[in-house]
Structure formats: structure tokens, C-alpha cells
Amino acid sequence: MTTTQVSHKVVLHFPPTATGQPVVYTLSREYGLAFNILRASISPQEEGLMVIELSGSEKDYGRATGYLKKIGVRLQPLVQDIRKNDERCTDCGACVGVCPTRALVVERPSMKVTFDPDACVVCGECVPCCPVGAMELQF
């Protein structure tokens, strides 16, 4: 029997009761999932939010989501996306300095700005930094 490998980018919403638990450790240790944390924050009301990529066998992934539900963590597929509007973009480069993952880079020698959606972690920094409104957050 072959096992199907899956990889999902998801948003985890932690209730105050779950923020003290080693959830990511459990996902990795107990369910054998590889993880890549893209963003994490805790709001003033102590609600945690984490954008994470989880990879592993389909079966383990299913068991892991069951565990998350049990401890009250709400799981939501990542549907946000950053898009570069090439009609608006003037290739100035203002976004490049603030992009933490080098998803936005200046190509050389053309000096044109290119965007690699696969390298983007949807941090959103480029959106308000783009002077001409070419970087768009889509839901």
C-alpha cells in the first residue's frame, strides 16, 4: 500500500487555553509532520495565530487535524495571496528592501522587479510599501 504525501499551508487560530501548549512540537513528534512556520503572532487578548505549512502522509495529516480540533485550535486553509499587478508596477524597487524572503527581487542587469509567489510568505509588508499600489492582498 502506498501512502499519499500531502502538503498544506494553513492558518491555525489558538484559543487562550491552547497558547501554553507545545502544539507544533506535538504535530512533529506525535504525528510525524514536517513544519515550516511562515508567520506567528499573539494578539493582546492572547489569541494566537500561526500560518504554517504542514507536510507528511495523508493519514498522519488527518490524525493531526483531529488532534488540533480536540484541543480547540481552529484550522483554516491559507487563502490569502499576494499578487503583483504588472499594469501598476513601475519597476521602481521600493518593495524589494522590505521583503523578508526575497520573493521580490530586482533582476540584473535589466533592473526589473520580479515576484516569486512560491517564495512569498504573505507577510503583507510590500502592500503598504508599494508607492503606486501595485502589490495586492487577495482573499
Added chain:
Amino acid sequence: MAKTLEEINEKIRSGNVVVVTAEEMVGVVAEKGAKEAAEAVDVVTTGTFGPMCSSGVMMNLGHSRPRMKCGGGQVRLNRVPAYAGLAAVDIFLGATALPDEDPRNAVFPGGFRYGGGHVIEDLVAGRRVLLEGTAYGTDCYPRREVATWLTLQELNECYLFNPRNGYQNYNVAVNRSDRTIYTYMGTLLPRLGSANYCSAGQLSPLLNDPHYRTVGVGTRIFLGGGAGYVVWHGTQHSPSVERTDRGVPKSGAGTLAVLGDLKQMSSRWLRGASFRGYGATLVVGLGVPIPVLDEEIAASTAISDEDIVAPVVDYSKAYPERQSKVMCHVTYAQLKSGAIEVDGKTVPATPLSSYPRAKEIAQTLKDWVADGKLELSAPVANLPGADAKIAPRPMADHPPRG
């Protein structure tokens, strides 16, 4: 052998003119030498496409029935206030103006998503704009209120005016503090996390005519996609700054005041822009043709990014406190490589001025000249040069007695 401007214009008319961009001229002079290049090439075209806050549009609204004197009253275009301290229906809309209801930096850093620059872009793009005005009413101008949609084509004279544009060289901005700062040079990451620069370097108009030998009052130029003119030296024109051996200013120096018919322009070359935490502005496309009259001009127009240095300035302290501290100088070749060395640290360098667009402007201007659409004009007055010993003064500090 020296050429005259009239000889070059004659070649433009007969279709025999040789035009290259300032980027191409680097290779031409490297290959042929300045003397031969001066004979082979007639015109070198330049270009730059960067944010310029010192931008605005002068417009005549036309007279309503009954007449209304906006002068001394108030006018707004898409909620953005315009200056109405002129004749009845002449108004001036500045690029950095903001609607009264914009929160500015009350919630820091402000977004400044719509200001004067955006209204200008909307007008040029042919979109309708809401004019609202109030006036006090007179015997000859009785009307006191107006609200109407307008388009650019329905206005009378409408011209873009930059009191300052085409800065000859500029600062490279860094941030030595411990927090992210939001400036007109973009968002600067703390502890020398980023370096932003804003010049087209080797394509920049005044860097190719460092002593203003050919560009002056009356020079016909590319402005916002149409043909415009240099009308004066720009505000803060500072020709006497330190220069390199090749005569290139080592910091911001000369500037141009330029003007052109908005109805000829396009929104590809006039773009409303928002600088987070700083304000609204306008990105303006500018290009200047340089007649290659002699060997010296051929050599000047062959300037390359390796030959141009810019000062690195700390925008967390030195700039806001108006201290003349320069951390170091770097070349545009280093800046364009994507990283510079500052205080022993490698700092990622990113542009704010679009080099691909600057190149496109220089290419467009090259086509205009080659196709006979734009003849060169001799300046009717020169710009003040290094020997004029003029430099911007700081603001006088004479507070009134309380």
C-alpha cells in the same frame, strides 16, 4: 570638429540625425574615443522616472453661469484641496495635498492612499474628477457654490509644473536607529538593514551635462509623456557642491523647473504615489536631449555608473536634524549591484527610481528626435553654474516676540 545646434536640427529635418541613449553612449565612447564619438553622434538622450513631490498642475476651470470667483474661496478636486488664491477660475493642485479627512500620521505610519498626485493621475488617465468649491460672492461673480464632475478635456489650459525636478545626483538613505523609519526615501529597516537610492545614475539628465552647457531655460524636453520645457533652474539648485575629477557633483546639486501641457501627457508617465508614513506624491517621467556639440560634451555624456558617487546619509538622525554628516560615498555601480558596504556592514541597496522606465524614456526621446518629432532648442538663458556660488540657505530663525 564642433557642430552647431542648427546643424543638428538640419540633420533631424533631413532624417540623417544620429541619436543614442546615454546608456548606449558609454559603449560608443569606450569604443571610438570622445573625439570620434563627437563626430559620429549628434544627440544623446537621457531619462528618469522617480517620485517628485515638487509637482503640481495649474488649471483654468472655465467660467460657470452665473460666474463664480473661486479666487479667495476654496476648491477641492476629489476631496483634495487645491490652491485658489489666484484669478476667478485659475487653480493650482499640488501633488502632496491631502483630503481634510485623511488621518495623516494619526495612526502611524499613515497610508496616504489618495492625494494630489493621484488626482493628477486620474485627470491624465481621462477619468472624471469631482470639483467642489465655495466662494464669497461679488456683484460680478455672484455664484457661491459649485459641485460638478470634470474631465481633463473639459478644462481650458492645464499644465504640469515642477518647481523642482531632475535632481542632479541624490542621497542614499540608511537608518542607523533601532526602529523601522518611514521616509520620502521609502521604508528604511533598522540597524542599517536597507539602503534606498533614487537616481537613474548614468541615464539621469543633469549627470550627463554636469556643467549645464546645453540644458538651460527654454530646452525642449520629454515631460510626462509629452513635450515640455525647462523654464528656470529648479528650487534648491545647488551647483557649487563638491565635484569629482570629471566634474560630476558628489551629492544633490543642480535641479530643473519644468513645465508641459498636461493634455499631451499619459498616466504611464505620471503616477500618483503614496509613501507610507510620509505622504502622497507624483512619480514623473522626465527626459532631456543633449546635443553633442563637441568632444567635451561627448565625454560628459559617456559617464557611467562606475563614475558617479552618491553620499550615504542616516535618515534617522543626520537628515531630520539637518546635520551635514555623510557616512561614506558609494558608486551607482555598487548600488545597482544590490549591496553596499557601510560601517563595515553589507547593506542591501534598493532603488526608488525606476531604471527600466528611465531607459524607456531615453529610448522614446531617441525615437522622437530620430523621427523628426522633436527638434532641439537652444537655451535662451543658462542655468546658474558652479561659479555662480549659489547654495540653498537654511530657514531664517527669527521667532516673533510673544
